[in-house]
């Protein structure tokens with residue numbers, strides 16, 4: 001089954017670590033919603049399968065008012081076959097969440113929230129440049145639950161300069177005790193050209209300490225396991241049955257359509273991405289032209305994408321699936337390249353699956369890169 005992602009490219013404030021596409025100028029908000037609705041119509045034939053998941057992300061989609069959100073959700077329902085009980089997720093920031101808005105969201109069919117909490121401590125939220133405070137971070141979860149939304153995911157960031165091990169344990173205790181069934185926990189990364197990169201260059205903030213992050217990652221694995229969460233992807237933890245269907249579909253190679261500026265789409269053979277410029281996106285859509293670039297994936301690229309995404313999941317690389325994508329039996333070759341990681345306890349071979357051990361999960365990207373195939377090997 002397929003998924004649809006809608007990118008809402010506006011935020012209240014620029015978080016200092018963020019390199020997503022967004023603007024803090026909201027003047028084009030109404031025109032953007034009209035353009036997104038129009039793109040939904042233009043792209044109605046991109047997916048041939050029924051749509052199982054709709055994900056409103058960004059940016060900050062919780063900045064949209066009820067009517068703007070309704071226009072978008074109704075356009076998707078009009079132009080695509082959304083299955084009954086589809087997972088409809090809205091990314092929301094704590095400072096936007098209030099009781100009436102939550103009821104509006106429920107009435108629109110939104111049945112899952114992904115809340116950008118990042119930390120329950122003001123000290124962290126301040127250097128991150130977040131628009132909310134610790135009280136709002138705590139209160140919004142209870143408000144969402146009281147409105148009847150049980151399927152809630154919380155985003156948290158670990159390994160930052162002001163977060164000690166004890167602080168991280170406390171953040172995780174609050175998250176786990178809140179009763180949410182899903183956590184997305186990311187190590188702080190320094191993306192080029194962000195305010196964070198600038199602050200580190202100017203020595204206003206210390207650089208990333210990977211040993212500190214590794215300690216937080218171990219704490220995260222231990223505490224979530226003890227609380228009954230499964231680490232079904234490197235950064236994602238869920239109570240059984242509460243995985244994100246939308247993201248799981250990405251990682252299993254299902255097709256998806258991205259709508260809005262900077263949104264990516266994938267149909268099995270090609271990947272395309274819309275222009276990352278709000279004004280140019282709106283102008284182009286007004287002429288019924290979707291402004292995108294496209295890349296046709298070679299077999300090697302498809303194989304390496306599968307290695308990279310599958311290795312991040314609990315299930316790991318499946319021999320049959322790998323061989324099917326590559327068009328020939330390469331699993332044995334892959335095992336040869338993986339031998340020293342298996343010996344070092346970073347990879348685990350279980351019959352026809354190759355997956356990361358708990359220790360290996362902290363080095364996923366580096367291990368995947370060593371397993372990538374080159375043109376002549378596939």
Ligand code: SF4
Pocket residue numbers: 010011012013014015018019020022058059060093116
């Ligand atoms: S709210 Fe989210 S998308 Fe917006 S700047 Fe902050 S991290 Fe980036």
